[in-house]
Amino acid sequence: MYGVSQNIKNTANIILKILVVAIFAFPFLWVISVSLQTDAEVNTFPATIIPKTPQFNNYVRAWQAGPFLTYFKNSVVIIVAIITIQMLIMIPAAYAFAMYDFKLKNILFSLVLIAFMVPTQVTFVPVYLMMGEWGLLRTLWPQILPFMTNAFGIFLLRQYFMQVPEELIEAARLDNASELKIVYKLMIPMAKPALATIILFSFVSHWNEYFWPLIMTNTTDVRPLTVGIAALKSTEGFVNWNTIMAGNMFLIAPILIVYVFCSRFIIKAFSYSGIK
Amino acid sequence: MAKIEFRNVTKAFDKNVVIKDLNLEIEDGSFTVLVGPSGCGKTTLLRMIAGIGPQTSGQVLIDGVDVSNVPPGKRKVAMVFQNYAIYPTMTVKENIEFGLKNNKVPKEQREKLINETASKVGLTEYLNRKPSQLSGGQRQRVALARAMVKNPSVFLMDEPLSNLDAKLRVQMRVELIELHNKLKTTFVYVTHDQVEAMSMADTIVLMNEGKIQQKASPEVMYKDPDNLFAARFIGSPPMNVCNLDHKGNKFGFRPERVDITDEYVNDTAFIMEGVVVTREMLGHETIYSVRNEEGITVTVKRLDDKWRMDQKVFVSVKDIKDIYFFGKDGQRIRENDNDYAYCINQLRGVKNEEN
Numbered sequence A: 001m002y003g004v005s006q007n008i009k010n011t012a013n014i015i016l017k018i019l020v021v022a023i024f025a026f027p028f029l030w031v032i033s034v035s036l037q038t039d040a041e042v043n044t045f046p047a048t049i050i051p052k053t054p055q056f057n058n059y060v061r062a063w064q065a066g067p068f069l070t071y072f073k074n075s076v077v078i079i080v081a082i083i084t085i086q087m088l089i090m091i092p093a094a095y096a097f098a099m100y101d102f103k104l105k106n107i108l109f110s111l112v113l114i115a116f117m118v119p120t121q122v123t124f125v126p127v128y129l130m131m132g133e134w135g136l137l138r139t140l141w142p143q144i145l146p147f148m149t150n151a152f153g154i155f156l157l158r159q160y161f162m163q164v165p166e167e168l169i170e171a172a173r174l175d176n177a178s179e180l181k182i183v184y185k186l187m188i189p190m191a192k193p194a195l196a197t198i199i200l201f202s203f204v205s206h207w208n209e210y211f212w213p214l215i216m217t218n219t220t221d222v223r224p225l226t227v228g229i230a231a232l233k234s235t236e237g238f239v240n241w242n243t244i245m246a247g248n249m250f251l252i253a254p255i256l257i258v259y260v261f262c263s264r265f266i267i268k269a270f271s272y273s274g275i276k
Numbered sequence B: 001m002a003k004i005e006f007r008n009v010t011k012a013f014d015k016n017v018v019i020k021d022l023n024l025e026i027e028d029g030s031f032t033v034l035v036g037p038s039g040c041g042k043t044t045l046l047r048m049i050a051g052i053g054p055q056t057s058g059q060v061l062i063d064g065v066d067v068s069n070v071p072p073g074k075r076k077v078a079m080v081f082q083n084y085a086i087y088p089t090m091t092v093k094e095n096i097e098f099g100l101k102n103n104k105v106p107k108e109q110r111e112k113l114i115n116e117t118a119s120k121v122g123l124t125e126y127l128n129r130k131p132s133q134l135s136g137g138q139r140q141r142v143a144l145a146r147a148m149v150k151n152p153s154v155f156l157m158d159e160p161l162s163n164l165d166a167k168l169r170v171q172m173r174v175e176l177i178e179l180h181n182k183l184k185t186t187f188v189y190v191t192h193d194q195v196e197a198m199s200m201a202d203t204i205v206l207m208n209e210g211k212i213q214q215k216a217s218p219e220v221m222y223k224d225p226d227n228l229f230a231a232r233f234i235g236s237p238p239m240n241v242c243n244l245d246h247k248g249n250k251f252g253f254r255p256e257r258v259d260i261t262d263e264y265v266n267d268t269a270f271i272m273e274g275v276v277v278t279r280e281m282l283g284h285e286t287i288y289s290v291r292n293e294e295g296i297t298v299t300v301k302r303l304d305d306k307w308r309m310d311q312k313v314f315v316s317v318k319d320i321k322d323i324y325f326f327g328k329d330g331q332r333i334r335e336n337d338n339d340y341a342y343c344i345n346q347l348r349g350v351k352n353e354e355n
């Protein structure tokens, strides 16, 4: 009896998991499928799920529909700059908030948390005016500067740093390590899961950013991929779903690569934490 | 090599004064053990020497130099933490190497030092492992190796054996004594275990509630305690202590100095009639408690195990030198003190009352 009911449970469990995976994976697989279909096939009814004659023509068309090399370069430069600057600001800030006692510490930390809660929609007008005043509207800076700090990252990393046993840092001080060395030889390696999580979140949200670059840019030479792909709709005159989906793949593929890379790090980093 | 001195040192956490006006000298090259009940301030004292928990006022001197403004890494001090504090993301080798790298020791010399130290503590095969892949004893050795490799002039150890099982603890005790004999540097070792203190120290510093109760060699500590606290803390089972009079004076004697007989014995310093109420056979020795009608209980440690539960016996201390007197304030009253004669008289009174 026990064996049978256990079996049913297991089967139900597996079916449920497959169902969940299917729900999450379907839209993505659908994008791939459409991006490989011919113009005729896209417009047939009922829609085909597996392309009859898969071909990469749409990718070429999408790439040539605009200055996609420029868009892609812009996106990469923006994301690399944002994440690098965020790390440079976030790590020392989190370390200071976690480890030192200084004047106004609590007030300053509250400010960080408040910044975390302000939606970007509230700030875009003053930021736009400010960037215009500084003459930066024809550069990539309006898409980088406002995101130099990551309040969520500071918060998460600070929590992580606070969990590090005091003795470890004291041991390092006795080993004549400078504060800088303590941060990058001890704290950062131990905070890898947190850092991987933060990088992943930051990457996804800024790589996919549409609203902000749309209003901050007036010329194609500073636009990122998201804006370029949205423009595919209008340049073609009528809606060519297979081309648009091919364009979307330019956007999605890097996210997948970063995700695979980061998730591996997260798992690896978690294996350290099995020690007291 | 280094001598350590505390001069009028006070340590407070916020408003909570943990150590007040403490003076202490730790001799160069000694194996000094700080011992006392948990919470008495041993770790606090050790951290002041290391410079990771500086004193609130007063001075700490190493080799006659006030180190108040010397950062921990420049004090030539190494510390083994109670929970080892091994860097979890580094391999055993990197753990040992970290301090050397920070001190800019050249690569070839680092390799040589690491290999030497690793073989001394038996870690050679584990150099490339991560701490998570080591047993408790091995982690303890990593902590030790990390301290040794820097060739410090002071070794600080905070209950380094408390997380090991009993067998390994005894083995490590011997190894640490040998290590001290080899290195001849100053060891300051913290423990709450008086057995550990007695077996390892050449000087014991006994603390209670942030105050030093007595500083002496293990022999003196055992044979000639300065006060009631020292008398009770050192020795296992602890010293028997009874009231001498109604003014708060007391006398005590060690369980291992008590005889048990089935008949009254003449010419003893102290004798009491009672009944065996507990009996613990520990192998080569047996511990009895004997209680009289007034409820006074005397613990006795004997090599013979012939006394039985509920048996009527006499417990006695033959030699007056085995009896210790303490004043109302808990301080010892010694032979050449004024009150000694009074104490002897009182003791006779106690004995007569008993019969």
Ligand SMILES: Nc1ncnc2c1ncn2[C@@H]1O[C@H](COP(=O)(O)OP(=O)(O)O)[C@@H](O)[C@H]1O
Pocket (backbone or CB within 6 Å): B013, B018, B036, B037, B038, B039, B040, B041, B042, B043, B044, B045
């Ligand atoms: N960081 C701290 N903050 C506040 N109180 C502390 C701190 N460290 C130790 N104490 C207090 O100081 C006293 C002595 O502690 P400690 O030196 O750790 O004792 P021991 O090592 O002898 O067990 C204890 O009462 C403890 O509560």
Ligand SMILES: [Mg+2]
Pocket (backbone or CB within 6 Å): B042, B043, B044, B158
């Ligand atoms: Mg302690």
